[in-house]
Amino acid sequence: MIAVKATLVRDLTLLLRRRGEVLNPLVFFALVITLFPIAISPDPELLAVIAPGLLWVAALLAALLSLDSLFRSDYDDGSLEQLLLAPQPLAALSLAKVAVHWLLTGLPLALMAPILGIMLALPAGSYAVLALSLALGTASLSLIGAIGAALTVGLARGGVLLSLLVLPLYIPVLIFGAGAVQAAIFGDGVAAHLAILGALLAASLMLAPWAIAASLRISING
Amino acid sequence: MSLCLQARQLACERDDRWLFQGLDLDIRSGEIVRIEGPNGSGKTSLLKILSGQLSDYQGELFWNGAAMNEAREHFLANLLYLGHAPGIKSGLSPLENLAWYQALSGESGNEERRLDALEQVGLAGFEDVPAGQLSAGQQRRVALARLTLTPRALWVLDEPFTAIDRHGVADLERQLVAHAQAGGCVLVTTHHELTASPLLRRISLG
Numbered sequence: 299m300i301a302v303k304a305t306l307v308r309d310l311t312l313l314l315r316r317r318g319e320v321l322n323p324l325v326f327f328a329l330v331i332t333l334f335p336i337a338i339s340p341d342p343e344l345l346a347v348i349a350p351g352l353l354w355v356a357a358l359l360a361a362l363l364s365l366d367s368l369f370r371s372d373y374d375d376g377s378l379e380q381l382l383l384a385p386q387p388l389a390a391l392s393l394a395k396v397a398v399h400w401l402l403t404g405l406p407l408a409l410m411a412p413i414l415g416i417m418l419a420l421p422a423g424s425y426a427v428l429a430l431s432l433a434l435g436t437a438s439l440s441l442i443g444a445i446g447a448a449l450t451v452g453l454a455r456g457g458v459l460l461s462l463l464v465l466p467l468y469i470p471v472l473i474f475g476a477g478a479v480q481a482a483i484f485g486d487g488v489a490a491h492l493a494i495l496g497a498l499l500a501a502s503l504m505l506a507p508w509a510i511a512a513s514l515r516i517s518i519n520g
Numbered sequence: 521m522s523l524c525l526q527a528r529q530l531a532c533e534r535d536d537r538w539l540f541q542g543l544d545l546d547i548r549s550g551e552i553v554r555i556e557g558p559n560g561s562g563k564t565s566l567l568k569i570l571s572g573q574l575s576d577y578q579g580e581l582f583w584n585g586a587a588m589n590e591a592r593e594h595f596l597a598n599l600l601y602l603g604h605a606p607g608i609k610s611g612l613s614p615l616e617n618l619a620w621y622q623a624l625s626g627e628s629g630n631e632e633r634r635l636d637a638l639e640q641v642g643l644a645g646f647e648d649v650p651a652g653q654l655s656a657g658q659q660r661r662v663a664l665a666r667l668t669l670t671p672r673a674l675w676v677l678d679e680p681f682t683a684i685d686r687h688g689v690a691d692l693e694r695q696l697v698a699h700a701q702a703g704g705c706v707l708v709t710t711h712h713e714l715t716a717s718p719l720l721r722r723i724s725l726g
Contacts, residue, residue, distance in 0.1 A: 300623045300626065300627070300628055300629075301623045301624050301625075301626060303623070304619065304620050304622075304623030304624065304629070305620070305623075305624075308609070308612065308616070308619075308620045311611075311612065311616065312609060312611045312612060315611045316611060371609075374605070375605055375606070375607060375608065375609060375610070376603050376604070376605025376606060376607035376608075377607045377608075377609060379573060379601070379603055379605075379607070380601070380603075380607045380621070380624070381624070382573070383571065383572075383573065383596060383599065383601050384596070384624040384625065385593065385596040385597040385625070385626060386624060386626065518573065519573055519574055519575045519576075
């Protein structure tokens, strides 16, 4: 437990000192969303139809962008091999790293999305669902993505491979996430969509840490 | 406490070339074992195999008589490995770096011990400077501070003298001998000539 807490504190401190890396996905998210009304049409009715999908796709890509750096710097400076040699459960330590990633990527994206939703004329009443679905969904995205990041950390240019590996696994989260916001707009029940997002998160929470630990071992031990 | 790391018929192949074959090793308490050999002769690979980091090898490893697979947890709890890369985060201060390592070994943090360990490696006054602003030798010294900070029986050190000045080298050599005399065990690769000592044993590769 001490080690898990120390890893949380260490990664949070490190990322908060390198703000650029934290801001990158948020800036990307904001830029993409800003460009859409300019490129398509400022018509609020049209935008309202495509807004849920746009917001979710842009947030997903922003989260994907930040994944490669999850284990990269630890790999480069040798702390990753020390992490693997620690007499601690590796799954718990990797879960701490993923938690930090979500806190500084997924959560800010979820909080920022409603503001960008205004820009896309997202109908009132769906803002809370948008933030909630993104908060739940990006947690699954971080967990699943970390498996791919762990598998590709040993490769010099693992970025493209990483996207190819994890994008198919992201699709269920995308479908139900965007579906929740759409349901909120049309006034349908959102509970089912959110419940499935929660179930996906529970499943990834249960399985992903072990998969991340095994992937890291494969990457480091060859 | 007596400990014993054994390897039987160890062999490792890289790119269709045998780095070593049929290697039998017995490493016991109170020894400093220096692994020698030219560049590319497999010193680092051997250290990684012996510290349980590489699984791509032939042969068997035993820790205190038990097969490594079964004794791995006990082995890791007794191991301190310092690799080529010092494992020091440039964005954190030496104190913060050591705090993580202390917690990673399962101890609750103790600032006094961390300060002591830093003072011993000659980094008093640099405790709160980001490690990225320290020189390569000073960063290596932060990593070496773990030797005093987390007491472990088996030290596996890959080129620990890199970038360390002459004074620091002498200190570190004394520390290795003291550790062996106290019943610990040191496994080291280095191109630096170690002072002859009855505790020192050499293994040549390549």
